Amino acid sequence: MEGALVTLRLFIAGLGLGVVLGIPLAFGQIYGNKLIRGLIAVYERVLRSIPLLVILFLLYYGLPLLGIRFPPMVAAILGLGLRSSAYQSQIFRGAILSISESQLKAALSLGMTGIQAFFHIILPQAIRIAIPPFANEAAIVLKDTSLAYALGVIELLRQGYYVMTNTAEPLAVFVAIGAIYFVMTVSINTGLARVEKGLKIPGIGVEEGIG
Amino acid sequence: MTEQMILRIEDLYKSFGDHEVLKGISLSLNKGETKVVVGPSGTGKSTMLNNINMLIPPDQGRIYLEDVDVTTTTDLTKIRQEIGFVFQDFGLFDHLTARDNVMIGLTRVKKMAGKEAAELAMLELRRVGLEKHAGQYPAELSGGQKQRVGIARALAMQPKLILFDEPTSALDPELIGEVLTVMKNLARDGMTMLIVSHEMGFARTVSDQIIFMENGVIVEQGSPEQLFNNPQQERTREFLFKLTDLYGEGGG
Ligand SMILES: Nc1ncnc2c1ncn2[C@@H]1O[C@H](COP(=O)(O)OP(=O)(O)OP(=O)(O)O)[C@@H](O)[C@H]1O
Ligand SMILES: [Mg+2]
Numbered sequence: 448m449e450g451a452l453v454t455l456r457l458f459i460a461g462l463g464l465g466v467v468l469g470i471p472l473a474f475g476q477i478y479g480n481k482l483i484r485g486l487i488a489v490y491e492r493v494l495r496s497i498p499l500l501v502i503l504f505l506l507y508y509g510l511p512l513l514g515i516r517f518p519p520m521v522a523a524i525l526g527l528g529l530r531s532s533a534y535q536s537q538i539f540r541g542a543i544l545s546i547s548e549s550q551l552k553a554a555l556s557l558g559m560t561g562i563q564a565f566f567h568i569i570l571p572q573a574i575r576i577a578i579p580p581f582a583n584e585a586a587i588v589l590k591d592t593s594l595a596y597a598l599g600v601i602e603l604l605r606q607g608y609y610v611m612t613n614t615a616e617p618l619a620v621f622v623a624i625g626a627i628y629f630v631m632t633v634s635i636n637t638g639l640a641r642v643e644k645g646l647k648i649p650g651i652g653v654e655e656g657i658g
Numbered sequence: 659m660t661e662q663m664i665l666r667i668e669d670l671y672k673s674f675g676d677h678e679v680l681k682g683i684s685l686s687l688n689k690g691e692t693k694v695v696v697g698p699s700g701t702g703k704s705t706m707l708n709n710i711n712m713l714i715p716p717d718q719g720r721i722y723l724e725d726v727d728v729t730t731t732t733d734l735t736k737i738r739q740e741i742g743f744v745f746q747d748f749g750l751f752d753h754l755t756a757r758d759n760v761m762i763g764l765t766r767v768k769k770m771a772g773k774e775a776a777e778l779a780m781l782e783l784r785r786v787g788l789e790k791h792a793g794q795y796p797a798e799l800s801g802g803q804k805q806r807v808g809i810a811r812a813l814a815m816q817p818k819l820i821l822f823d824e825p826t827s828a829l830d831p832e833l834i835g836e837v838l839t840v841m842k843n844l845a846r847d848g849m850t851m852l853i854v855s856h857e858m859g860f861a862r863t864v865s866d867q868i869i870f871m872e873n874g875v876i877v878e879q880g881s882p883e884q885l886f887n888n889p890q891q892e893r894t895r896e897f898l899f900k901l902t903d904l905y906g907e908g909g910g
Contacts, residue, residue, distance in 0.1 A: 546752075553749030553808075556711055557763035557815060558739035567766055572753045648753050650797020 450606025451627055457523055457592040457602060458631075462585055464528025469535030476540050487536070494533035500594050502526045507598050523595035531588050538584060542577035543569060575643070575651050582639035586632045593628075603627060661688040663724070664819050664850045665710070670719035672705055679705050680716065681874040687819065690848040693879075694861040696901060697871035703854045706871075707821045710852070711741045723818065739767060742812030742820035746828050748804040750796040756783060756807045757792040760814045768815070782810040786840050802833030806840055813844075820844070822853040858902045862886065870894050 472490070475483045494502070507522040517525065546569050554564035593604045601609075607624040611617050643652070665687040672680040679702040687693055695703050708714035710721055712734055721728040723737060731737050751759050757779050764775035783789045786806035796804055805825055812820050825841070826834040838860050845851060845864050855861065861868050862882045869879040870891075878885065878894045889895045 547747070547749070549745050549747050549749035550751055552713055553743070553745060553751070553811075555713060556738055556741070556743035557811070558735040558767040559763075560735060563766055567762065568751055568753075572751075575753070649795045650752050 450601060450603040451631075453520075453601060453606075454589075454592050454603040455631070457520070457527060457595055457600070458585075458589045460524040461527025461531060461592065462588045464524060465531030465535045465584070465588065468528065468532035469539055472532060472536035473539035473543065476536065477543060491533040491536060494530050499526060499530055499591055500597060502530055503594060503598055519595070519598040519600045523592070523598055523600050527588055527591060527595075530591075531584060534584050534587075535581070538577050538580045539573070541580075542573040545576055546572050572651055575646050575648065578639055578643040578646070579652070582636050582643075585635050585639065589632055589635060590628060663687075663722075664689050664691075665852065666720075666722040667706075667710070668720040668722075670706065670709060670716050670721070672702070672709060672714070672716045672718075679874050680709070683719070683871075683874070683876060685869060685876065685879065687850055687852060689850055691866045692845040692849075692851045692853065692864055693867045693869055694865040695852065695854045695869045695871055696856055696858075696861065696897070697877075698897070701871050702874045703871055704823050707743070707823050707852070707854060710821060711738050711743060713743075735767070739763070739815050740818045742815060742817035744805070744808050744812055744820060744822045744825050746824040748796070748801075748808045748828075750804055750807055750811075752796050755793050755795055756788060756799065756803075756810075759796070759807055760811045763811065763815050778814055779810070782814045783807070785813065785843075786810045787836075800833060801829045802836045805829065805837045809837070809840055809844075819850045819852065822851065822855065824854050824856070826855065826857060856901055856905050858898070858905055868898075870897060872897070 472487050475487045479487070503523060503526040506517060506526050507519060510517070550568055551564055554568045555561070559567065592602060595602050596604045596608075599605075603624060607620050611620040614620065663686060665685075667683060667685050670680050670683040671678070683702075683706055685693070695706075697703055705714060709716040710728065712728060716729065719729070723740060726737065728734075728737050751762065754762060757776065760779035760782055761772075761775045764770040764778060765772060768775075770778070780789060780792060783792050786809055788803060788806055788810065791799060791803060791807075796807070799807065809820075809825075822841070826837050829837065834857070838857060841851070841853070842860070842864050853865070865882060867879055868882055868885045870877045870885065870893075872893065878889060878891050880890075885894055886898060889898070
C-alpha cells in the first residue's frame, strides 16, 4: 500500500508542477514577444519529442555530470512535471485562444482593464474548456509515474515487483497492480468529469457541438 | 436651441503597416443625432469606430467626446464606459446569462451593488423586449435576441454615445427587423448613435445624416434626402443606388 501512496505523491507533485509551469508557459506563448514565444516553442517541442524514460535518465544520470544531483524521487517528479508542462501549456493556450476576440473587445469597450477582462471573461470560460483535455493529461501522468520504477523509486509497480518475488504469484500480483492503477485513473477522471458537469454552461465546451 | 456636441473627430489617419486605411476623416455628432456610415468593404469603417474608443488607436488626429480628447486621455477605461459599442458578431460573454451580460459592466466596472445592477439590467432587457429571456445563456438565444442583449449591455452603462458596427449583417433576414426596431426606438428616445450599416431603409427613415466613406475618406455626408435625391458626387449616387438594389428598402 505504501507504494500506492508514493505513486499518488509522484502524480500530484508531477501534475502540480506541470500546472505551475504550464500556465506561465501558455501566457508566454500568447502574450510574449517573438523571442519568448520561440524559446517556449523549442522547450515544448523538445519535451514532447523525447520519451519520458530518456528525460528521467537525463535528469538522474546525466545532470550529476554537471554537478547537479537529485534524489530519485525528486528527479522523477521533475521529469513528470517538465514533460507535463509542455502538454499542459498547449491545453491552456488552446483554451484561452478559443475564446473569441470579440468578447475581449466587448469587455474592454465596457471599460474593463485587460486584467479584469482576463479574470471575469476569459478565465471562467477557459477553465471549462480546459477540463476535459486536462483530465486526459492527468490520466497520462498517473500512468507514467510507473516509469519512476527505472530510477529505483519504490512506487506501486516496484513494490508489486517485490511482492511478486516473495510470493511467486506474478499473475495475481500484476492483476492487483493493474486494478489499483485502474481505480485511481477512473476516480480522477470521474472526479474531473463531475467538476466539469458542475460548471457546465450551455454552449461552452465540446459535447453540445454548438457555439 | 444650442446644439450640444457629443463627438467630434478631426482629421483621423490610420495605417496598418504601409497600408493607409484612414486618410483624414472628420465628422461630428450632436446630442441625440443618429448618423449612418455606409461604404464599400475595406474602406475603414470598422477601423474608424475602433479608433473612437481606442480599441485601435489612430496614428494621427483628434477625437473629442464632449470636451475630452480621447486620444490623449489618461483614463481610457472611464471614456470607454461612456461609449457603447455594439458588434457585428455580438461579442456576448458566453458563460453569462443575458442578465449577467448586461450586469457585468455595472458590477465590475461601475462597482454598482448587485441588487441595484440586477434591477437596472432587467430594465434594459425590458427595453429591448427580452425580460423573459434574462436567465438564458447566449447559446440559447437567436441571433436577433443576442444582438438585443448586446444593445442592452451597452445601454446599461448609460453611455453618451453608442457605436454600432454592422449590427444586423450577421443576422438571418427575418431577424433583422427586431434589432432595427430597437435601434429606431433608441433614436426616437434621443440616444446619440453612429451606425455602420447598409440597411438603407433604416438609414433613410431614421438617420439625421448619411456618411458615405470610400478608400479612407468621407466622399460625402448629408441628410438622407440630399444624398438620395441630390448627391453632389456621382460616386455617391452609384453606391447608394447599388446598396438600395442589394438590400432593398426594408427594415425602415
Ligand atoms: N488589425 C489589422 N491589421 C492589418 N490590417 C487591417 C487590420 N484591421 C483592418 N485592416 C485592413 O484595413 C482595411 C480597412 O478595414 P476595416 O475593417 O476598417 O474596413 P470596413 O470598412 O469596416 O470593411 P467591412 O465593410 O468589410 O467591414 C482593410 O483593408 C483591412 O484588411
Ligand atoms: Mg467593418
